[in-house]
Amino acid sequence: MIAPRPTAQECKVLPAAALRDRLALVTGAGSGIGRAVALRLLELGASVVGVGRRAQRLAETAELAKTSRFRYQALDLRDRPAAAEFVAGLGGLDLLVNNAGGQFVAPAAEISRRGFDAVTDLNLTAQASLLLAARPGLAARGGRVVNLSLSAPDRGLPGHAHSAAARAGIAALTRSLARRWRAEDIRLFCLAPGTVLTAGAGEELPAGDLARIVARTPLGRDTTPGEVAEWVAALGSGAADAVSGALIEVDGGAGLVAAAALPG
Numbered sequence: 001m002i003a004p005r006p007t008a009q010e011c012k013v014l015p016a017a018a019l020r021d022r023l024a025l026v027t028g029a030g031s032g033i034g035r036a037v038a039l040r041l042l043e044l045g046a047s048v049v050g051v052g053r054r055a056q057r058l059a060e061t062a063e064l065a066k067t068s069r070f071r072y073q074a075l076d077l078r079d080r081p082a083a084a085e086f087v088a089g090l091g092g093l094d095l096l097v098n099n100a101g102g103q104f105v106a107p108a109a110e111i112s113r114r115g116f117d118a119v120t121d122l123n124l125t126a127q128a129s130l131l132l133a134a135r136p137g138l139a140a141r142g143g144r145v146v147n148l149s150l151s152a153p154d155r156g157l158p159g160h161a162h163s164a165a166a167r168a169g170i171a172a173l174t175r176s177l178a179r180r181w182r183a184e185d186i187r188l189f190c191l192a193p194g195t196v197l198t199a200g201a202g203e204e205l206p207a208g209d210l211a212r213i214v215a216r217t218p219l220g221r222d223t224t225p226g227e228v229a230e231w232v233a234a235l236g237s238g239a240a241d242a243v244s245g246a247l248i249e250v251d252g253g254a255g256l257v258a259a260a261a262l263p264g
């Protein structure tokens, strides 16, 4: 049985002012999931700073946002000193959404050293560095961190050896810091979407492969950007006050089943 896909409107369950007066930093806010998250946080009253490498894409998000509560900065997060300086300059921060990430699909044996480094740099080292740099700002506001991940990175994802290793590292870091930073009232979470049919996912895998992966999902459907955005917003709100260090899978149950056949 295929579960129905909610409309963008049906995903919106939080009250209108749930994030009023909060400041959020969303990485990768110029496309896909990051853009959906940024727009939803703005709707809920937050101010949002979006970063990504391409200013043009961020400007498109600003056009959709139609509010001065959105500002953006072109930034390569793998330039760790620049990213750290930028986040320090924001001052107090209520929510960091570590969304920028991704990988290429390749059999493990065909991933070169530079390819492995590029993916682990983006999905582990740069994310870790950003959240460490954000610590003082988060501590000043009892802030939250949502790290975007892959569902069940430890189940052995074909074609994703480099990325799964990086995401498992972030999950471990999330749990470690959730414990270590509790004195500063900082909460950290990992959020693992299932297959979200963004343009980025389409560049990574052919449509046929994505359809096969979605068909194997227990709920028989993809995850929508709106669903991911609502969960991120909830984790940034009072709804998550009793949650700490969790990996939350918004994946239609994908993490419960063996991954579909892909090379690798």
Ligand SMILES: CCCCCCCCC/C=C/C(=O)SCCNC(=O)CCNC(=O)[C@H](O)C(C)(C)COP(=O)(O)OP(=O)(O)OC[C@H]1O[C@@H](n2cnc3c(N)ncnc32)[C@H](O)[C@@H]1OP(=O)(O)O
Pocket (backbone or CB within 6 Å): 101, 102, 103, 104, 105, 106, 110, 111, 112, 113, 114, 115, 116, 118, 119, 122, 157, 158, 160, 194, 195, 196, 200, 201, 204, 205, 213, 259, 260, 261, 262
């Ligand atoms: C069923 C399972 C359920 C799994 C369920 C999966 C469902 C779909 C889930 C979708 C998940 C998503 O994340 S969708 C979002 C996708 N979006 C993205 O991935 C965007 C971000 N990605 C990137 O920017 C790139 O992929 C990334 C490699 C990380 C960074 O790129 P760089 O510019 O640094 O890299 P480059 O300079 O081009 O290349 C660096 C090295 O990597 C190698 N490299 C690059 N592309 C390569 C490729 N396709 N194959 C081999 N090797 C490659 C190059 O050859 C270089 O090595 P040498 O040749 O040795 O020099």
Ligand SMILES: NC(=O)C1=CN([C@@H]2O[C@H](COP(=O)(O)OP(=O)(O)OC[C@H]3O[C@@H](n4cnc5c(N)ncnc54)[C@H](OP(=O)(O)O)[C@@H]3O)[C@@H](O)[C@H]2O)C=CC1
Pocket (backbone or CB within 6 Å): 027, 028, 029, 030, 031, 032, 033, 034, 051, 052, 053, 054, 055, 057, 075, 076, 077, 078, 099, 100, 101, 102, 103, 122, 148, 149, 150, 151, 192, 193, 194, 195, 196, 197, 198, 199, 200, 201
């Ligand atoms: N779509 C899916 O099915 C799933 C996605 N995810 C994860 O969710 C996140 C968002 O994915 P999605 O929206 O689909 O993909 P996109 O490719 O649209 O998003 C990736 C974003 O990250 C930004 N980015 C990439 N590299 C850098 C960098 N070095 N510095 C700054 N920004 C960077 C990109 O902007 P720019 O290129 O301009 O820098 C882009 O906005 C990723 O971490 C992805 O791996 C997880 C599970 C499933």
